[in-house]
Amino acid sequence: MDSDPGPIYRSKRHYIGVDVGTGSARALIIDEDGKSVASASKAIDEWQPQPGIHEQSVSQIWDSVCHAVKEVLSQSGIQPESVRSIAFVATCSLAIFTHDTNEPVAAGGRESTDKDHNVILWMDQRAKLETEAINKTQHELLKYLGGSMSVLMELPKILWLKHHMSEADFRRCKFYDLNDALTYVATGNQQFPCTKMCTRDALPIGVDGTAKGWSREFLEAVQLEILAAEDFKRVGGVCRHGRAPPAGTSAGHLCERSARDLGLNPDVTVGVGTIDSYSGWVGTAGLSFDGQQDFPLHSRMAVVAGTSACYIVASRKPVFVEGIWGPYQDWVLPGHWMSEGGQIATGMLLRHVIEVHPAYDAALELANNSDLNIYDFLDRHLEHMRSKSGAPDVSYLGRNYFYYGDLYGNRSPIADASMTGSVVGLTGDKSIDNLAIQYYGALEFIALQMRHVISMMNEAGTEVNSLFISGSVANNANLMRLIATSCGMPVIIPRRAGAAVCFGAAMLAVTAETPTSSTSSLWLVMQNLGQQGEIQQPEKNSLLKDLLDVKYIIYLEQCERQRVFRDMVEKAISSHLDRPA
Incomplete structure (x- = not known):
């Protein structure tokens, strides 16, 4: 009996972390003591139609996620009912859907015909002119980005799409940070607010507590006033309680379809994820070591x-x-x-x-x-x-x-x-x-x-x-x-x-x-x-x-x-x- 870990694992509670990186999706199972039980990964395709342009597909990413989760369950030998929760973290890439029918939208603008390629990867640098235009506004909110917005961020990419799509097609778009898109797919809740993009890339007034949520005035200044229409529904809506829910809070449970896709039960809690680098902070800043009492949380930089x-x-x-x-x-x-x-x-x-x-x-x-x-x-x-x-x-x-x-x-x-x-x-x-x-x-x-x-x-x-x-x-x-x-x-x-x-x-x-x-x-x-x-x-x-x-x-x-x-x-x-x- 001692040589068979099955009964032991079935008596424990287990948790799954999914990291969607640039080139692969990786799943890791840990037990209630923090012990790593098993891990697995699956490659993610990337398309580069032109130099500096990088695109992916949410559906293909989700397939890789499901493959990695099923593989890690198989490797570990644990039963699906012992898995209590799952969280998704991902690169700060931009996922694009229609807000009315939730169909994928081609990331290449009017010249693209493959709607399945609906992710603009974080490293994509197509929006250099748009980034310059945003920075030329010298808006006060740019102070939250060290003084200027980066071409790697999502708002310049959205502005690029506005410039390269018909007005009617652009008005139908809804934009997700990639890990929010995965949370949406997992829970089936399209009303789940974009938690990272509205805090990081879209620059809400109120990081200093003076106001909260999206800044309508800033979006107007950068020629993206359409994003403020209808209570900001194209960028996730108004955040609950005026502020995006912190990472690690509950976003709901797996919907029936996603539970089947992942090989898990629908009662599994879905945790609010974050951008992959911040998940690295979570996985790194709490390390145990001799003398750790001399290094409080605020003194620890995670690299x-x-x-x-x-x-x-x-x-x-x-x-x-x-x-x-x-x-x-x-x-x-x-x-x-x-x-x-x-x-x-x-x-x-x-x-x-x-x-x-x-x-x-x-x-x-x-x-x-x-x-x-x-x-x-x-x-x-x-x-x-x-x-x-x-x-x-x-x-x-x-x-x-x-x-x-x-x-x-x-x-x-x-x-x-x-x-x-x-x-x-x-x-x-x-x-x-x-x-x-x-x-x-x-x-x-x-x-x-x-x-x-x-x-x-x-x-x-x-x-x-x-x-x-x-x-x-x-x-x-x-x-x-x-x-x-x-x-x-x-x-x-x-x-x-x-x-x-x-x-x-x-x-x-x-x-x-x-x-x-x-x-x-x-x-x-x-x-x-x-x-x-x-x-x-x-x-x-x-x-x-x-x-x-x-x-x-x-x-x-x-x-x-x-x-x-x-x-x-x-x-x-x-x-x-x-x-x-």
């Missing part, structure tokens, strides 16, 4: 880093910072103000740096022959170079290499989409040694830019003194050492760093099924079910620390000089164009 990175902190008071999105009151955790910075490219930057180097193919072959991934191989190669040369530290090897890596623009802390990369220290060396140095330079940049973001936030009033890092890059020991020492604060890493977003979704499901809900329910769940964390302490009085302090000054100079150089060139061009023929 959710994979392809890109998000830096999220829950503050005790509203803090406005240039280049930082927020503060958003009561969005994820009641009584706290969420602020978010980020890097557009983190893992993607590292991948680019190594793949364009002439020695990449040779290094990859050696890594494969050693059963290592390319990053572990380069880390080992750096240590080999250090040992062979007698260098006092790996950082010494790249002492004269200065890399600035905003290859895809800057999200934080300066919110400048026109930023690019720059390098001082290039040579004609095409060897694997040089590849390793360039890779290490990119690691340094990530750590230095994180220091820049945190410094600006703390100067403005946040109280960050510790970093809780999850995602694929958290497995990079060199990077964790650089971040801890550059920022001068401990880094805490979950033992299952790659599962933090899905684990956070499962904790939202637990919270939604908690009998007595209160403002502290989610934080209590995060503490009680949080994974064990491992600590990387910052180095003091070391060569690495001294080099990083100097390189931070150089990093700031590289950032500023690029902008100065651009201004000089623009003045020269303007002067030439202004001359008479």
Whole structure:
């Protein structure tokens, strides 16, 4: 009997978290003690009809979600009746339906014929002109986005659709944040209000408590007054009680059809989800570790880093910072103000740096022959170079290499989409040694830019003194050492760093099924079910620390000089164009 886990699992309560990422849907089952029971994933298709345009399908995403949930149930061996709740988190992508018939609407505007492609992916950059137009209004609400709206957000995409659809077709549209769309599909409740889009991308007045809900005046200022018509029904309607329900509250139960699709019972509670990065905060900020009492909630910054990175902190008071999105009151955790910075490219930057180097193919072959991934191989190669040369530290090897890596623009802390990369220290060396140095330079940049973001936030009033890092890059020991020492604060890493977003979704499901809900329910769940964390302490009085302090000054100079150089060139061009023929 002891060898059969079936009866044990049937006696427990179970919870499912679903993470819909850019390329796959992942499901995770945890038990009432927070133990991960099983996980599974299913790929999601993406269509890129033109460069910079990225589309997906809600129905295809839902099929992937259902496949992952059924697979995880099969793997775990638990009975569906033991599952008490489920929560969906997803990328901040825009899903489009008709408000009258709830049919999908083609995301490509009048030129698109496939209505099943009804999601504009978060990374889509089609709405650059619309973003510029919104920012030119200099509306006071832009302060909640660090001073300007990003092309990655949803409101510029909606404005793009207005410009590329017939007026009649656009008037029929209803817009969902993707995780709200999944909640709608799961519950069958089309009246469920858009909880994230109306708090983050549509800029409600009232994050400071002066008013609540959608801002009709702002929508009129950006030429989207149609969204305010009929009590804002095209963007989810008026939020209940004047404010969107926090993540982890109940959105209802599975409808009969969705329960069948998922292989679950209709009495399963559906928790209010959130954007995937914030679910990563839920799955990361409550880690257990020695000395955790010295790091209260408001001092913990969660860094959710994979392809890109998000830096999220829950503050005790509203803090406005240039280049930082927020503060958003009561969005994820009641009584706290969420602020978010980020890097557009983190893992993607590292991948680019190594793949364009002439020695990449040779290094990859050696890594494969050693059963290592390319990053572990380069880390080992750096240590080999250090040992062979007698260098006092790996950082010494790249002492004269200065890399600035905003290859895809800057999200934080300066919110400048026109930023690019720059390098001082290039040579004609095409060897694997040089590849390793360039890779290490990119690691340094990530750590230095994180220091820049945190410094600006703390100067403005946040109280960050510790970093809780999850995602694929958290497995990079060199990077964790650089971040801890550059920022001068401990880094805490979950033992299952790659599962933090899905684990956070499962904790939202637990919270939604908690009998007595209160403002502290989610934080209590995060503490009680949080994974064990491992600590990387910052180095003091070391060569690495001294080099990083100097390189931070150089990093700031590289950032500023690029902008100065651009201004000089623009003045020269303007002067030439202004001359008479």
